[in-house]
Amino acid sequence: MNKKNNNDRFYSLNNYLKEKFGCKIYKVSLDGGFTCPNRDGKISHKGCLFCSNRGSGEFTGERGKSISSQIDEQLEFIKNKNSDNNVIAYFQNFTNTYAPVEYLRKVYYEALSHKKIIGIAIATRPDCLNDEVLDLLSEINEKFFLWIELGLQTAKDNIADVINRGYKTECYIEACKKLNERNIKFVTHMIAGLPFEEKENLFETIDLINNVKSWGIKIHLLYILKNSRLEKYYYEHPFKIYEKDEYTDTVAELIERLNPEIVIHRLTGDAKKDDLAMPLWSADKRSVLNEIQKKLKLKNTFQGKEYKK
Template sequence: MMNRYYSFGEYLKEIFGKKVYKVNVDAGFTCPNRDGTLGTTGCIYCNNDSFRPSSCAPSKPLIDQIKNGIGYLKARYKAKAFLVYFQPYTNTYAPIDHLEKLYKEALSHPEVVGLAIGTRPDCVDDEKLELLQMLSKTHMIIVEYGMQSIYEKSLAYIMRGHDYSTFLKAVYNTHERGILVGAHIIVGIPTETREESLAMADEINLHPIKFLKIHQLQVVKDTLLAYIYERDPFPVFEYENYLDFIVDFIERLRQDIVIQRLFATSPEDILIAPKWNKTKQEILNDINRRFEERNARQGSKCSFDRNRAICC
């Protein structure tokens, strides 16, 4: 690990010997928490416009989204290899034939080296995992599960629609097939104390999770969370507090876990709170500076039980 934490870019360069960039696509999926299967409003915080790039739109054919994204990344970064990232909503929530068609279409581009698939842990089964296992024999396949929290009280508060045991079952079923596993978590949910949020690092250490995305809770327009916040504001992360929190969290995290994201960002026109008024690069620079100031490193305060842990 060259840096003070294990970044996704560093990991990909180790595997492929060059920089690999993600191409975001929207394949037109929905979610069981929106289509009436579990609910119709989605999770309490969910507004996909908060993270979907403008170039990523389901109105465009998948292959065109990929070609456009690759063209942009080549022109700007001289990129030569790419992961197609199925991002918005639940990207395994469809019949197996449809999934196979989409995934193989994405992998057909000669410069695509793999897929990253964002999904819910209650939307995979043996048939879908067998498909992904087959694809993983020739390409990098990462399944990114929305974990959000380990606490049932928090999962209920955000109206997630599944429990923590469902997440763990999906993680182990995926890992046992040799497929790389990622997790998304949200820190700063009002139901949790700071220490409870930090303790999620200790729990993650015990399981075969290779990649992690960390998001501070953001309140964005057109969500149930915005409705709650505007009527009864709850504490959100202040900027300096978050810098200290994220360093504390990463210090408790296993060294082999790859950090894909350290913070969330949303467009200013829909973000309600917290308002940090910082660019992505400024936030990243400040986090790196805080690591340096504290002489902190990933895993320096990791205290998990190595006899129970399953490292990837």
């Protein structure tokens, strides 16, 4: 594990970006005007059970505005933190490869032509990476810093069916192979706390992420938004909601099992406070992250300690 700060017990994105660019790098979250096959009817009209109205991107720029003006607005928003550093353009919400390739080319290159942008991150589904899209991503990957994000959420197809993910885990494995063949970095999203999931299932998901050679990982806590479909589901089919102590213990175990080379982008959920129904403790993200660090230190453990090739 490449650690800049010896107090860190895992390989964070911050550390990776500092090593690569020599300074702290922020992301600006953009709305590329996309939809999703799991919402527009191609696969389903319902979407994933946890997906919000904004396509799981609550902090993106404003839909309908040009990419360059969204970048400018987001830069203004973070100007106190960001001083004069460059940033990564993050196409975050909905499925950001689900459009004709000419449109993808237009929006990606519009972002990349902004003077402050040093790279691009694109969130998508593994079933939305056809050869034409992959060719465009390869082209960008040769010239710019790029990573792709894939919403796996769980390795277990039966749990994926409960959340209406809309594709089989085999499809994720195939997409990972194709991305690796093209040397395109990818980050895998997983969620802890899905309905009827056992801890063993989380370990299986981590093992799969290790095996497919994911470059990065985002571990999300499942949170429930007020008046959401998930909230309704919860009251009809109650399932376990993590307490903070149990969640931070579990994440510490997942980190131990993770390949030490995998870059950790996220360790908890990120809901808007006013919209959050439960668990309310998750609103204090800083305290959750501190607690995870504390647990790792107390156990004197670190990323990869329990990793088995």
